[in-house]
Amino acid sequence: GNSVTQMEGPVTLSEEAFLTINCTYTATGYPSLFWYVQYPGEGLQLLLKATKADDKGSNKGFEATYRKETTSFHLEKGSVQVSDSAVYFCALRSNAGGTSYGKLTFGQGTILTVHP
Amino acid sequence: GAGVSQSPSNKVTEKGKDVELRCDPISGHTALYWYRQSLGQGLEFLIYFQGNSAPDKSGLPSDRFSAERTGGSVSTLTIQRTQQEDSAVYLCASSLGTSGGTGETQYFGPGTRLLVL
Numbered sequence: 001g002n003s004v005t006q007m008e009g010p011v012t013l014s015e016e017a018f019l020t021i022n023c024t025y026t027a028t029g030y031p032s033l034f035w036y037v038q039y040p041g042e043g044l045q046l047l048l049k050a051t052k053a054d055d056k057g058s059n060k061g062f063e064a065t066y067r068k069e070t071t072s073f074h075l076e077k078g079s080v081q082v083s084d085s086a087v088y089f090c091a092l093r094s095n096a097g098g099t100s101y102g103k104l105t106f107g108q109g110t111i112l113t114v115h116p
Numbered sequence: 117g118a119g120v121s122q123s124p125s126n127k128v129t130e131k132g133k134d135v136e137l138r139c140d141p142i143s144g145h146t147a148l149y150w151y152r153q154s155l156g157q158g159l160e161f162l163i164y165f166q167g168n169s170a171p172d173k174s175g176l177p178s179d180r181f182s183a184e185r186t187g188g189s190v191s192t193l194t195i196q197r198t199q200q201e202d203s204a205v206y207l208c209a210s211s212l213g214t215s216g217g218t219g220e221t222q223y224f225g226p227g228t229r230l231l232v233l
Binding site: 103 | 160223
């Protein structure tokens with residue numbers, strides 16, 4: 001079945017540090033890949049997405065590139081801010097049909113804390 | 117416009133009672149999803165409705181869980197004879213539901229936090 005593996009957390013950084021959160025996946029076919037973010041006390045929001053190999057999703061200074069050869073979709077940001085403190089979820093949506101179609105499969109989530 | 121709304125925001129119930137959780141999707145969205153977020157299991161898919169098609173119930177953990185979607189809009193998730201392990205945040209999401217749109221965004225509601233005592 002489909003699965004998503006995220007790097008172990010939590011991650012604690014100082015403001016303006018470089019961020020990488022690793023994400024690898026297992027899926028049949030060519031899934032679409034997503035990063036969702038959950039800020040404290042808020043619901044899940046889409047951060048960025050990529051729908052085919054070599055696509056780069058970007059938003060709010062965050063980037064992730066769909067790497068089919070390494071089945072990865074690592075999240076990066078060059079200079080984090082205190083306001084980026086949140087839980088980040090990597091997810092995939094299969095296009096292989098059957099019972100996988102439609103639903104998102106999520107990683108375990110990575111807690112990011114940024115200190116001033 | 118209005119996002120996905122869910123009610124109640126919090127629900128405390130006693131073991132063995134039935135509960136109903138409601139989801140109002142974004143107007144015009146034909147696809148609706150229920151997920152569960154718990155400490156031990158992370159974010160898990162429960163059920164998926166797409167238009168008038170039969171729902172994908174493959175994520176429902178037991179026959180105590182059921183969901184319906186009336187008129188292609190509002191959805192209710194029902195948990196019968198609740199157990200303590202049902203305690204979690206239940207999230208609803210909706211999307212446009214365009215054919216073949218695997219990349220389309222799912223918009224999440226704020227969730228219902230369920231506590232079973």
